Every structure is written in structure tokens, then in C-alpha cells.
Amino acid sequence: MTSYELVVSVNTAIAVLMLVSTIVVASLIAVEEVENAKVAELALARFEDVVLHAAAEAPLVVELDLAEIVFRPVEVEVNGSVVAVRVRGLFAEALKYSKLPSYLTFNYTGLLPPRSLLHFVRVGGVVVVNVEGER
Amino acid sequence: MYRLLAEIACTLLLVLMIASIYARQVSITSLMVSEIDVSLVRFVSRSRLFNVVLSVDELWRVVEVYEESFSDSLSLKLLPALNLTLAPTPGGIRVYVRGWSGSVTPFVNVSVSRMRGCSLLEYREGFAELGYADLGVGYDPSDIYMVFACIERLYTFSLLAPENLVRHWYEWESGLVKNESRVERAFLLVPHYRAPVEANFTVVGGALDVEEEPGTVAYLLEVNGVCVLVPRLPVPYESPTLKPRELFKYLVCDLEGVGYTLAVEVGG
Numbered sequence: 001m002t003s004y005e006l007v008v009s010v011n012t013a014i015a016v017l018m019l020v021s022t023i024v025v026a027s028l029i030a031v032e033e034v035e036n037a038k039v040a041e042l043a044l045a046r047f048e049d050v051v052l053h054a055a056a057e058a059p060l061v062v063e064l065d066l067a068e069i070v071f072r073p074v075e076v077e078v079n080g081s082v083v084a085v086r087v088r089g090l091f092a093e094a095l096k097y098s099k100l101p102s103y104l105t106f107n108y109t110g111l112l113p114p115r116s117l118l119h120f121v122r123v124g125g126v127v128v129v130n131v132e133g134e135r
Numbered sequence: 136m137y138r139l140l141a142e143i144a145c146t147l148l149l150v151l152m153i154a155s156i157y158a159r160q161v162s163i164t165s166l167m168v169s170e171i172d173v174s175l176v177r178f179v180s181r182s183r184l185f186n187v188v189l190s191v192d193e194l195w196r197v198v199e200v201y202e203e204s205f206s207d208s209l210s211l212k213l214l215p216a217l218n219l220t221l222a223p224t225p226g227g228i229r230v231y232v233r234g235w236s237g238s239v240t241p242f243v244n245v246s247v248s249r250m251r252g253c254s255l256l257e258y259r260e261g262f263a264e265l266g267y268a269d270l271g272v273g274y275d276p277s278d279i280y281m282v283f284a285c286i287e288r289l290y291t292f293s294l295l296a297p298e299n300l301v302r303h304w305y306e307w308e309s310g311l312v313k314n315e316s317r318v319e320r321a322f323l324l325v326p327h328y329r330a331p332v333e334a335n336f337t338v339v340g341g342a343l344d345v346e347e348e349p350g351t352v353a354y355l356l357e358v359n360g361v362c363v364l365v366p367r368l369p370v371p372y373e374s375p376t377l378k379p380r381e382l383f384k385y386l387v388c389d390l391e392g393v394g395y396t397l398a399v400e401v402g403g
Contacts, residue, residue, distance in 0.1 A: 013145065024152045031156070045173040045180075052180040101181060 239266035350393030378402030
């Protein structure tokens with residue numbers, strides 16, 4: 001093999017590998033994006049399910065562990081009657097949010113602690129949720 | 136030798152990359168499928184369909200939540216607990232009592248009130264032993280029929296009326312009957328009673344506040360000499376789209392202490 005052929009074959013190999021790795025990384029990003037979106041949707045649905053069921057039974061105290069909501073680490077942020085779930089990944093992150101029904105509101109703004117106690121209290125026709133971080 | 140090792144290494148690298156993509160895709164497959172369940176779970180949570188006894192407001196809220204957020208992804212049906220249908224025969228109408236799966240529901244007490252205008256024309260009651268009862272009530276498609284069925288403590292009803300006599304004037308949020316024309320008299324339809332019951336009402340800002348009896352399922356209003364039917368419950372309700380059944384359950388709609396059993400079907 002001449003040195004010219006060697007250079008050409010090495011360059012070709014590098015180009016092919018770069019092409020393949022670009023496709024691989026792009027696929028991984030796309031797949032992770034989809035996965036995070038699904039996990040966020042699932043976590044939001046399950047969190048809403050827990051909260052709305054508990055609101056129907058108020059007054060009630062619920063011990064909430066975010067690790068039990070979904071199998072991936074998620075961040076749940078609440079602000080009044082808006083809930084947002086964020087899932088962070090290596091390449092992509094997903095954010096899903098929803099507005100709770102008008103009869104339910106959180107007396108809390110910010111990220112929920114990973115483990116917390118949610119106190120559901122009925123005030124008039126509205127259920128207010130007080131959040132207490134578990135020590 | 137070095138070239139061979141380099142080729143083997145490159146091949147292994149490629150295989151690993153392809154395997155990693157494949158593994159990632161396999162890992163999200165279950166999540167792709169779970170989307171349907173998420174819609175249903177969210178709908179059930181938000182509409183409070185997890186309860187068994189719902190008030191009139193809560194029943195209307197189910198429809199409102201569905202129409203606001205889930206009409207694209209789910210289908211909804213709100214029906215009487217039993218499929219009550221009338222079939223005209225030479226000897227009068229025959230009342231068929233079936234479950235929604237089509238199976239015969241035996242030993243059901245059935246009564247039919249036939250109303251013309253706001254007054255009772257005929258009333259018959261009987262016993263549907265094997266899925267039907269011949270009650271001998273006459274049939275006229277321009278009349279209003281109230282069919283009432285009960286098995287032990289399960290009460291259900293069906294209102295059959297020509298479309299030109301039905302008005303959707305009931306406002307569930309205020310509990311008033313919205314009406315811009317002059318209402319002369321108001322009657323209540325209570326399936327436990329044979330005939331419509333005349334009711335007192337007051338006019339509140341262009342709407343009627345009717346004094347209901349427990350178990351009132353509809354109003355008969357005399358407007359300019361014509362009697363119209365105003366249902367109080369969103370039953371039957373069928374969404375325009377029909378999807379494979381995901382949830383079927385019975386619930387009780389509580390009307391001031393009188394409960395009527397309804398069937399709800401959600402498809403996704």
C-alpha cells in the first residue's frame with residue numbers, strides 16, 4: 001500500500017466514522033427528547049392523579065415521595081394552581097405543565113422537595129395544599 | 136496485524152453504537168404505549184369520575200372537562216344504566232330493557248308516562264321478566280315519553296321526546312333555567328311520580344328559578360301555549376367521535392337525595 005492510499009483510506013474511515021457518530025448522537029438526542037417528554041407527561045399525570053384524589057378526600061395529609069411517582073428523577077414545580085414537571089437528560093430536557101382545576105390551589109411556590117408532606121385543607125369551596133418538606 | 140486489530144475495533148465500535156440506539160429505542164417503546172392511559176387517567180382525575188355518587192353539577196362538570204380538554208383524545212358516553220327503548224306494536228308500545236352489552240336484564244319493574252303538552256295522557260306500569268314488557272300504552276311520535284325502570288334500589292330513566300320540543304336551557308352553574316321568552320307554567324318530571332308536577336318559579340334576571348322536588352330530571356315549560364322539555368342532566372350524551380372502550384362504569388347521580396344510576400363509557 002502506498003502512502004497515498006493509506007492517507008485516503010484513513011481519511012475515508014474517519015469520514016465514515018464521523019458520519020456514523022453524527023447520526024448516532026442525533027438519534028440519541030431525538031430519542032432522549034421523546035423519552036423525557038413521555039416521562040414528564042407520565043409524571044405530571046401521576047402527580048395530578050395523586051393530588052386530585054387527595055383533594056377529593058380533604059382534609060388529608062399525604063406523604064409524597066417524588067421517586068415513587070416515576071422511575072426517573074423529576075423536578076416538580078408548583079405555583080398556585082399551576083404544576084410544572086421538568087425532566088433533565090444528558091442531551092435534552094422536557095417540561096410539561098398544566099393548570100389544576102379552580103377548586104384546588106397550592107399555598108406554595110417553587111420546587112417541591114423530593115420528599116414532602118402535603119396538607120390538603122378545605123377552605124370554603126376551595127382545597128388549599130400546604131407543603132411541608134420532610135426532615 | 137495492526138490493520139486487522141483496527142478493523143475489529145472499528146467494527147466493535149459500530150456494533151456498540153447501533154446496539155445502544157436499539158436499546159434506547161426499546162426502552163421508550165413502553166412509554167409510547169402509555170400515552171393512551173395518561174389521557175384516561177388525567178380525564179378521570181380531573182372530572183372526578185373516580186367517585187361513584189355525583190351531584191348534578193359534578194355530572195355536568197364531567198362533560199365540561201371532556202369538551203374542554205379531552206375531546207380530541209377520548210370519546211365519552213353518558214347513558215342511563217339500562218338501554219330502555221320503545222317499539223310500537225299493534226297492541227301499544229313494547230318496552231325493551233337491555234344492558235348496554237345487549238344482554239337481557241330480567242325482572243325489571245318498568246313504568247311509562249305518556250305526556251301530550253304538559254299533561255299526562257297515559258300511565259302504565261308493569262314487569263319486564265325477560266327483557267321486555269307490553270304495557271299497552273299508545274304511540275305517537277309527537278308525544279313525550281318518560282320510561283322509568285327499577286331493580287331493587289337501582290333506579291334509572293329515559294326521556295324520549297321529539298327533537299323540536301327539547302330545549303337545552305338548563306344552566307348547571309347557577310341551577311337556573313335560561314329563558315328569554317315568557318314562561319306561563321312550569322312542571323317537574325320526576326320518574327317516581329306518575330304525572331308532571333306543577334312547580335312554583337321566580338324570574339331572576341331573565342332566568343327561571345324553579346322550585347324542584349327531589350329527583351327532578353327535567354322540566355316541562357309552557358311557553359306561549361307550547362310545552363317544551365328542558366332536561367336537567369346531560370343524559371344521554373354521546374361525543375361525535377367513537378373510540379375503543381377503555382372504561383365503563385356505573386355511577387349514581389344524586390338529585391336532592393334521590394339517586395339515578397347512569398352508565399359512563401370512555402374510549403381512548
